[in-house]
Structure formats: structure tokens, C-alpha cells
Amino acid sequence: MSVYMTCLLRNDRASDYTHAFFVIRPLSGHTTKGAYEPFIWRWWRLFRRIHIWQVVIFLALLFSYLTLEVAYRLDPSILNRLPHPKFYSDLAGSLRPDVRAVARWHPDLPFLYTTDKQGLRNSVPPVAQANRRILCIGDSYTFGFGVPDAQTFPSQLQMLLNSWPGPNRFQVVNAGVMGIGIIENLHYFQTKANRMPADLMVLQFNIYDIELLRSDVEVQNYRKGKPFAPLEDRLLAEDVNVALVQALHANPVFIFLTSQPPLQPKPTTSATSTPEQDRLRLAKRVAGNKDKLLDERYLAFTAPLWQRYLDEANRLREEAAAAGMDFLLVIVPDPDQLHDYKNGPSAAILEHCRNRGIKTLDMTETFRRLYLDQGINPFLEPLDTHCSAAGNAAIARAIADRIAQGEAEPPVFLPANEAVRYRDPVTISLSFDDDGRFVLPENWLVAASEQDQRNMVLEYAADRTVKYLTTSKEGGEGHARLHLRLRQPVEAAALVFFPHASPGEPAGFCDVTLRHPMQSARFSTAKAPVPAGWNSFEQEAFLRVSSARTSIDELDIEVTTRGDGGLGLQDIHIGQPRRRLDLILYPAILP
Missing domain, CATH: 3.40.50.1110 (SGNH hydrolase)
Known part of the structure; x- marks a missing residue:
């Protein structure tokens, strides 16, 4: 039944005041029960169905948000606001x-x-x-x-x-x-x-x-x-939502409930691919x-x-x-x-x-x-x-x-x-024999080599998981030198190694130098700002030399050790890191 709303003004003689209210009146001449019931009363009955706790929650959330806005303006550190x-x-x-x-x-x-x-x-x-x-x-x-x-x-x-x-x-x-x-x-x-x-x-x-x-x-x-x-953009509503989402994604229960099985891999090629x-x-x-x-x-x-x-x-x-x-x-x-x-x-x-x-x-x-x-x-x-x-x-x-x-x-x-x-790097993996002499594998880039060594030996570490080059039992300092002449000039060379320093008196150290006639680079655990950081065989170090004007056709590698210091060379176990002594050469562009 179609209805329309009218606003009536009625004088109540008993109370002697005028008030307005909405009524619903049928368009046809038929009467309906409750047809003239005030419209505002129906809204009141609907409002009474809303539980008081729902109103309280809404007001509490609104008050909390306004409090957060004010508190954040006074102290920005209370909210993680990522840029x-x-x-x-x-x-x-x-x-x-x-x-x-x-x-x-x-x-x-x-x-x-x-x-x-x-x-x-x-x-x-x-x-x-x-x-x-x-x-x-x-x-x-x-x-x-x-x-x-x-x-x-x-x-x-x-x-x-x-x-x-x-x-x-x-x-x-x-x-x-x-x-x-x-x-x-x-x-x-x-x-x-x-x-x-x-x-x-x-x-x-x-x-x-x-x-x-x-x-x-x-x-x-x-x-x-x-x-x-x-x-809109100055309010914190979006930042609060982001913080809530991040908190949810960090919750183990939420992660479990939203986890999905892994997708099947797509085919890598097709008949029409170029x-x-x-x-x-x-x-x-x-x-x-x-x-x-x-x-x-x-x-x-x-x-x-x-x-x-x-x-x-x-x-x-x-x-x-x-x-x-x-x-x-x-x-x-x-x-x-x-x-x-x-x-x-x-x-x-x-x-x-x-x-x-x-x-x-x-x-x-x-x-x-x-x-x-x-x-x-x-x-x-x-x-x-x-x-x-x-x-x-x-x-x-x-x-x-x-x-x-x-x-x-x-x-x-x-x-x-x-x-x-x-x-186009060329990697040459160097090693040592038991007497502490360099072992140079066959490669096309090195034409000739010369070496000398004194007071060096290859030994096991205390836990026997690493074999390393160190000073022999005679004491003093150990020294090993390798000179290389190259068939093709290179524009740069790098040396990758795992140095080891030992505490105690006197402290053991390892000193490594890579040089060519125009430049040299040196690393020493004795001069490291944090010497204790090299007490294990876990850290990798590297040196690099290059020449901006001329190509490099000769290289020298020098290793000096004292006490229990040395170079980690071989892993007895299988795992990481892979301790090594690698010479990496970058051939120059030939005219």
C-alpha cells in the first residue's frame, strides 16, 4: 500500500503546547490498523532494539581514536608510522x-x-x-x-x-x-x-x-x-589500519588460518613463446x-x-x-x-x-x-x-x-x-702442500710462476674441521710469496681468503698482500679495528688491485703469519662457508 508522510500541527489543550510529529496515512480510503501511528515512534522502537553495549563499544572506539590522535600529536613515538x-x-x-x-x-x-x-x-x-x-x-x-x-x-x-x-x-x-x-x-x-x-x-x-x-x-x-x-590525509585512520593488519599478519593463529597450499608451477615454455x-x-x-x-x-x-x-x-x-x-x-x-x-x-x-x-x-x-x-x-x-x-x-x-x-x-x-x-672473471683456486708451498693449478692465463717460503706448514685446527696454513713449530714468523707472469694482461685482480688470528701472548696474526708494479693492497688481522672478529675461520676477506692507465701483466701474493694465525684453506666437513684462497682475474679488452 502506497503511503505518504505529512507533518501535522496539533494543539493539545490539556498541556497547552503545540508539537509536531510525522504520521503515515494511506492514500486510499481504506483504513489500516496503526495507519495514523506517529512515525517518530516507530523509529524509537527501532532504536530500543539496539543494545546499550553496542552504543558503548562505538563510543569507546571513537573516544580511543580521538585520544590516539591527540596523544600522537604530543608524542609521535607511540605509533609506528612508516613512510x-x-x-x-x-x-x-x-x-x-x-x-x-x-x-x-x-x-x-x-x-x-x-x-x-x-x-x-x-x-x-x-x-x-x-x-x-x-x-x-x-x-x-x-x-x-x-x-x-x-x-x-x-x-x-x-x-x-x-x-x-x-x-x-x-x-x-x-x-x-x-x-x-x-x-x-x-x-x-x-x-x-x-x-x-x-x-x-x-x-x-x-x-x-x-x-x-x-x-x-x-x-x-x-x-x-x-x-x-x-x-583526510592528515588523520591517523590509515596508519592505525596498517598497524592492525601488520599485527594480524604477525599472529601465528592468523597465519595458520590464512595459509594456502603452494601453487602449482606454471609451464616454463609454450609452443607460441619467442x-x-x-x-x-x-x-x-x-x-x-x-x-x-x-x-x-x-x-x-x-x-x-x-x-x-x-x-x-x-x-x-x-x-x-x-x-x-x-x-x-x-x-x-x-x-x-x-x-x-x-x-x-x-x-x-x-x-x-x-x-x-x-x-x-x-x-x-x-x-x-x-x-x-x-x-x-x-x-x-x-x-x-x-x-x-x-x-x-x-x-x-x-x-x-x-x-x-x-x-x-x-x-x-x-x-x-x-x-x-x-x-668474464677467471678464478684460480690456490692451495698449499703440507710444507706450506703454493700449489698452482693449470690454467691458460698464467704463463710462469716463481715462489719462495719459509717457516710455514699446513695443519688442522683444534676441532679438526678446518685445515689451515700457519707458522711451523720453529716459531717466529712464517712467510710465503708467489710471483705470477700472465699471458694476457688483466685490468684488475682480486684475492679472496679466510684469515685467522689467535688470542694470547704473543697474539697470532695473518698478513696478506696483493700487488702489481703500480699498486698494492694489504690486509692484516693485527691492524684490524676489531682483531677478535678474526679469531674464527668464519669471516671472508678480499683484496683488489686495478690499473686505470695500464694493464696488469705481473702479480705478487704474499702471506705472513705469526703464532697460530693463518689462512683457512680446506673444510674437512661439508658446509658453509667454503673456506678457500681464490685469485680472481679480469682480463683486459684487447684492441
């Missing part, structure tokens, strides 16, 4: 603007970060009247995840450049965003950064860029970003193992992924040049490269960029020397894999050393002096 990207279309940055928050990926590693009005992380201290600008783009390594504002490499670069004498005042813009790769960086420049005038651009690379390409994650967030809404598709499919499968992705020996398999990254980086370089910016690609190594001598990223990037005229800065060897020679870990290990304050400082110093600036001309990046390609 997730927002990709606002009307801001220069990709983060929430005017944020002062504490984030922690690991419970023991909180850090405070702030953003400016444009959604960019602040580089401190601010520069009032800057006449030069450097734009830094990249992922969470550029953002500076795990360190406060003043310890990111853009902030340290800004402080370092402005401490130099001269007329230039630099502003370094930190446009780093966690969780993005080269595709998003290119989109960022095309949609936002190309409207931001700058003299120099720094693009930061780490292995995560290739892992993103492998997973086919190409979410074009910059092309579908929404404008910034002050009221050779290019097959190579890309193989590259993605090999790149699923990060150890192989970091190893230059697997470049032939992972080449399609590297080529795709380099093509996008070259497009970014060309667009930066069209906007008047000089371009520098900075390679930040993976923490695993501190503990294992692998140079896949350098091998894939350096030669390609050199051929295309792209300026590069490889931080791999700098980080290794910082870790091995000074005992300073450039990463936040073991809690996190991002750069520490020391690692960011090393990046800032290296970038600053590459900037040439004049009084009138805009600053530019100097070309790199690095000549090593890390391509």
Missing part, C-alpha cells in the same frame, strides 16, 4: 606533507623523520638562499630508512657542500621513496621532477631495482595519484636466487633484466639532460657483498654506462674497505639492510668528490676513474 608513498598529484613529493613521525621496521631500530610542505623528506639544516640544487631520487636507501633526517646521504651531502668555500649554496632535495624501482623513478621525473629546476640529478641503484623488474611490479602510481586532501620470452623467463627464474643475481658469473642468464633496467636509466638520463641536469648513477651494494666477493651489479652496469656515456659512482669497493679496514659496517646489520649513518656519509663524500663547480658555470659531475669492468 609509505602516497603519490599526490599536486605535490612535488610522494609522501604525506608536514609529517613528524617515528618509524621502526625492527622494534630495536626506531628513527624520527620529517617531511616538508611538498611531501619531501627534509634535508637538514635548511638552506635559506640556495643558488644550486641537486635532486636525489631512488628508493628507501635514498630516503634514508633507519636513520634520522640529518644522517641521510642527501642531508650529509648538503652539509658537506655548503661547508666548502665559494659563492655556491647548495640545496639537496631528497625525493627518495620506499618500495619503488626504476619504472616509478622515471614516472616521477616525467610527471613531477622535470618541473623542479635542478643542476644535478643523482639516481641511486641497489639490487632491489632488479628484483622489482623480476616480479613484474609496474604499478604506475604517479599517473593515478590523487590530490592531497588536508583533512626466444626473447624464453630468455626473459629464464632470467626471472635465475634472479629468484639473490646470490646468483649478485654473482657476475650468472650475467649471461640474467642479462634481459639488467638490460631493461639500463634502458630505463638511460631514458631518465636523456630526459634529465633535456631539462639541463647533469646525471650520476650511484651503485649502492647489497650487504651480502661485504661478506662474499660478488660483483654482479658492477659488472652489469659499469661497462654499459661507460659505452653510453652515463656517469657512474660504484660504492661497492668503498664499503668493503670501510668494513674490512676500519671495522665500520656501512649498513644497519644485523637489524636492517639499509645504510647506516657511516654508509650514508661515505656516499655523500664520494658524490661531493665528483662535483666540479666554478663561480659562473653550473656544477657538473666529473667522469669516473674506475676502469674495472668485472666481466
